[in-house]
Structure formats: structure tokens, C-alpha cells
């Protein structure tokens with residue numbers, strides 16, 4: 217059985233052209249890029265070519281690119297590195313309640329180090345209010361870190377406007393653009409950002425490699441000390457194959473983004489329409505229009521998302537839910553909770569995140585298999601107002617992480 221993969225916001229498969237570009241760097245091109253001999257030089261060239269590809273993807277200077285071990289490391293470096301560099305100027309950070317854990321938990325860590333953090337709220341669509349941002353700024357604010365697009369709902373924040381506000385107040389602005397990369401045009405100048413995070417594996421590149429863009433002149437201390445790699449900003453012998461893969465992934469994203477984005481939007485709308493037509497009480501989570509083309513997060517009321525996922529998995533469909541396992545209990549997503557969803561509705565959420573492999577046939581298959589699954593689970597739900605049907609075995613939710 218060929219499965220249907222609809223969890224592209226969690227990770228994507230490596231594109232064949234990316235793999236092809238990486239392969240020689242596992243074997244023939246094996247030198248240490250810091251070595252001055254021929255073996256090192258050709259590998260160095262591979263890294264610098266990749267750096268140029270990433271720089272043109274972000275419309276910046278290659279010198280402003282730092283390769284890291286992924287989105288989480290880039291977010292950590294941005295927040296800790298800027299705070300360390302600017303701690304004499306102030307101790308206040310502004311972020312949102314719906315950030316990825318790589319930002320959220322790093323900000324919580326900074327609070328333990330004596331920094332103060334404002335977590336901006338979001339509305340029912342998962343959108344922030346720019347007035348809240350302006351009101352949160354103080355003389356002590358040294359960093360604003362706000363994601364570009366939310367990984368759970370796909371809601372897109374007005375990064376360019378946020379950047380303008382930060383610029384006027386001379387505050388360093390970082391954005392986690394991991395989910396936006398390859399889906400929305402990333403031009404660091406148009407966006408008014410000082411630092412920007414991307415990750416290769418969300419972009420049809422390999423896992424374990426990321427980029428932090430740091431604008432020339434922006435103050436940031438390194439986190440990993442050692443050799444002089446990455447212009448003294450990130451020590452350690454480079455993940456050469458990963459970096460080469462990241463470069464190729466950016467090239468492909470630039471080439472294919474427009475056409476693929478339109479295709480995915482059509483498929484996503486077909487899925488949304490099909491599900492709402494065939495199933496009652498389906499609620500969209502996320503902004504109706506300011507949203508990533510590939511992301512559909514919906515709550516099936518009176519159903520547990522985890523149970524739905526298990527049933528979908530039995531039919532070969534991979535998606536994810538708005539619950540995360542923490543210490544054995546199912547906690548509803550912090551994103552959906554911040555949007556004001558009651559716990560039981562948050563628990564009934566499923567995220568379909570579409571990608572290159574998906575076809576219209578995939579969408580139609582899901583539209584076909586979902587209604588009976590939801591009906592069966594609702595029949596067992598006391599909240600749905602029906603008596604328990606003993607002929608149906610209850611599927612219990614389990615942690616999937």
C-alpha cells in the first residue's frame with residue numbers, strides 16, 4: 217500500500233535533485249573545507265556555491281549567511297546571541313504565544329537568565345495585533361522575535377510591517393521563517409528583518425542543516441566556540457553534504473515555488489470543501505486568507521484528533537494533530553489554546569500539510585475515508601448526544617511521538 221503523506225510541515229522528503237547534488241560530497245569530495253590543499257579547496261567551493269544559492273534565495277550577501285545544524289539551532293543562536301550581545305542595552309524581548317518551541321522555550325530560558333519576555337496574544341484566527349506590539353515596546357526592548365508563518369495553522373504574520381516598527385525603534389528583529397521558506401518569497405530587505413531562520417528539511421532538503429541570516433552590522437555573539445568556521449560565528453567542521461543539499465533545495469524552491477504554490481492551494485481548497493460538505497461541525501483553525509497555501513488545520517468537533525489520526529493511519533494517511541504528548545498526557549496545542557479554542561475542540565484538530573507528492577487522487581481518497589471514520593467516532597462520543605454504540609470498538613488515543 218502506497219501511503220498518502222500529508223505531514224509536510226513536520227518534514228519533507230529529500231528532492232531527487234538535492235540528493236544528486238549531495239552524493240559526490242560523501243565520497244570524491246571528502247576533504248576538510250578548512251584545508252588549503254586541493255582536497256579541501258574543492259569542498260570549500262561546494263560550500264561557497266551553496267552559500268550563494270541561499271543568499272540569492274534570501275536576496276542578501278553570502279557573507280550574511282551562517283550554516284547551522286537546523287532551524288532549532290538557528291533560533292537559539294539568534295535569540296541567545298543577540299541577547300548576549302545587547303544585554304548592556306536592555307533586557308526585554310518581545311515574541312508571541314504561538315511560536316515554535318525552538319523560540320518559545322529559548323525565550324523561557326532567557327527569562328531564567330534575568331530577561332523579561334512579552335508573549336503577544338493572538339486572535340481567533342491566530343493573528344497578532346500590531347497595536348499590541350507597539351504597546352509592548354519599552355526602552356529596554358532589545359529583540360523582537362516573531363515567526364513568519366505558523367507551523368500548526370499556517371497563519372502568516374505581517375513580517376514587513378513588524379520589521380518597519382522594529383526599525384523605527386532601532387530594535388533587532390528576528391523571524392523564524394522555517395515554514396515560509398519555499399512557500400512565500402523571502403526578501404530580507406523587503407521584510408525589514410535583521411535575522412532570519414530557515415531549515416533544509418522543511419524545504420525538500422536534508423535533516424540537520426539550517427541557516428541563520430544575520431544582517432551586516434547586526435550585533436550577535438556566537439554560541440559554539442572553536443575554529444574560525446562561518447566567519448567566527450559558528451565553529452565546527454561544516455556539515456558539507458547538508459550544506460550542499462540546502463543550497464540545491466533553495467535553488468529548486470526559487471524555480472518551482474510559484475507553480476507549486478498554486479497547485480497546492482487548489483488541492484487544499486478541494487480538501488477543505490470536500491470535508492466541510494460531507495461532514496458536519498468542521499471548523500477551520502487559522503486565518504481564512506493570510507495562510508500558507510499548503511496548510512489545512514481543522515477541528516472535527518466531538519472527536520479526538522488522536523483517534524482520527526490512528527484511523528487515518530490505518531488507511532495509509534499520515535497527518536498530525538493539535539495535541540502533543542507531554543509527560544504521558546495529551547496536552548492540547550499551545551497554538552490552538554492561544555487562539556481561544558476550548559480544549560475539547562483543540563483536541564479534535566487535525567493538520568493536513570500538503571506537499572510535492574500529493575495529487576488530486578490523494579485528496580479525493582481522504583474526502584472518501586473521513587466521513588465514516590468521523591461518524592463512527594462521534595457515535596461513541598457522549599458529547600455528541602448519542603448513546604454509546606457497543607458494536608463499535610473504541611479506538612483509544614495513544615502518544616505517537
Ligand SMILES: *Cc1c(COP(=O)(O)O)cnc(C)c1O
Pocket residue numbers: 225226285286287288289291316318363365366367392393394395415416417418424425426
Ligand atoms: C520545524 C520548525 C523548526 C525547527 O527546525 P528543525 O530544523 O527541525 O530544528 C523551527 N521553527 C518552525 C516554525 C518549524 O516548523
